[in-house]
Amino acid sequence: MRFSLPLFASALIAGVSASNVLELLPETFDSIIGKGTPALVEFFAPWCGHCKNLAPVYEQLADVFSHAKDKVIVAKVDADGAGKPLGKRFGVTGFPTLKWFDAEGKEVTYEEGRDLESLSKYITKKTGVKSILPVPPPSDVVTLDLNNFNEIALDESKDVLVTFTAPWCGHCKNLKPHYEKVATTFSLEKNCVVANLDADDKKNADISRKYEVTGFPTIKFFPKGSSNKMPVDYEGGRTESDIIAYLNEKCGTQRAVGGGLNDEAGRVAEFDALAHKFFKASGSARESVYKEAQKLAASAGALSKHYIRVMEKVANGSAGYIEKESKRLAKILEKRNMSPVKLDEIKIKANVLKSFLEERVAEAKEKLGRADSEL
Numbered sequence: 001m002r003f004s005l006p007l008f009a010s011a012l013i014a015g016v017s018a019s020n021v022l023e024l025l026p027e028t029f030d031s032i033i034g035k036g037t038p039a040l041v042e043f044f045a046p047w048c049g050h051c052k053n054l055a056p057v058y059e060q061l062a063d064v065f066s067h068a069k070d071k072v073i074v075a076k077v078d079a080d081g082a083g084k085p086l087g088k089r090f091g092v093t094g095f096p097t098l099k100w101f102d103a104e105g106k107e108v109t110y111e112e113g114r115d116l117e118s119l120s121k122y123i124t125k126k127t128g129v130k131s132i133l134p135v136p137p138p139s140d141v142v143t144l145d146l147n148n149f150n151e152i153a154l155d156e157s158k159d160v161l162v163t164f165t166a167p168w169c170g171h172c173k174n175l176k177p178h179y180e181k182v183a184t185t186f187s188l189e190k191n192c193v194v195a196n197l198d199a200d201d202k203k204n205a206d207i208s209r210k211y212e213v214t215g216f217p218t219i220k221f222f223p224k225g226s227s228n229k230m231p232v233d234y235e236g237g238r239t240e241s242d243i244i245a246y247l248n249e250k251c252g253t254q255r256a257v258g259g260g261l262n263d264e265a266g267r268v269a270e271f272d273a274l275a276h277k278f279f280k281a282s283g284s285a286r287e288s289v290y291k292e293a294q295k296l297a298a299s300a301g302a303l304s305k306h307y308i309r310v311m312e313k314v315a316n317g318s319a320g321y322i323e324k325e326s327k328r329l330a331k332i333l334e335k336r337n338m339s340p341v342k343l344d345e346i347k348i349k350a351n352v353l354k355s356f357l358e359e360r361v362a363e364a365k366e367k368l369g370r371a372d373s374e375l
């Protein structure tokens with residue numbers, strides 16, 4: 001007898017959430033897998049970092065095949081928890097392990113890319129069922145080729161990070177969603193370019209040879225300011241946060257994971273110390289700090305204007321200005337319904353406001369101490 005999968009699964013598995021990924025247990029596995037409907041099953045562990053990276057992609061995979069639940073199952077097993085006997089049964093020794101089970105339950109280990117496109121194509125190849133993939137947003141990654149590589153990657157005025165990839169490369173496909181996010185985060189940094197070259201394209205073979213690309217993905221950083229512009233091999237991690245941290249260090253930027261600026265953007269150590277001193281002072285002492293800040297601002301650059309403006313607001317009797325304005329800006333940043341440029345401006349203002357508060361004094365003194373020791 002063949003059961004309707006959604007009804008049968010819901011009857012067997014307690015606590016099924018809104019997720020389209022079916023969670024399997026030892027007591028339900030054999031009642032679902034091998035009963036006429038093929039399945040892709042992920043064996044995961046809750047503590048596994050790679051599993052956590054795969055999780056949102058796997059949820060998307062289940063979503064794009066949700067229209068065909070009677071033709072293909074996308075499922076998972078906690079192989080380090082309740083499903084541990086299943087992990088042992090199917091020889092799972094690492095996480096995540098993905099296995100394909102045909103309609104009769106015969107299994108093979110999935111060894112292709114773990115991005116949405118690769119996983120979707122695999123299921124379609126196995127079942128003939130087409131996914132309903134969302135239209136991808138425009139990419140902020142700059143595409144390089146034989147015609148524009150030197151113009152962009154070797155531009156002496158820009159720092160350029162280049163991934164050398166191949167369309168068939170599984171590791172490249174795993175890197176792609178992280179790299180896309182990085183490119184979007186840095187899209188406002190005109191002197192820090194995030195780019196990609198299809199190094200498997202024969203037209204780009206000379207470039208690959210010149211830069212000794214022998215495996216995929218190869219990542220190289222082309223620093224600005226040198227006539228020959230020899231690249232540096234990138235050997236860091238390949239997550240969004242790893243690459244953003246690297247670019248912030250190399251490009252002198254202050255970008256945050258997930259977009260926008262980080263909590264240090266717009267901050268100036270000397271003004272942080274003055275800001276806290278001003279906030280605690282009153283009367284003539286406050287006026288003295290304000291004059292000191294004005295004097296310093298003459299040589300401190302554009303960022304100093306935010307500190308001066310806050311001091312003027314407080315000095316003019318705007319009661320509770322710092323606290324009220326901090327809360328107002330925090331709400332705007334939380335909603336994120338303004339342009340990226342405007343949000344950057346607001347983040348800098350919010351960061352400067354924080355420097356006036358009590359908890360920033362230790363950090364400000366530490367920064368000033370480091371700066372003095374370097375002189």
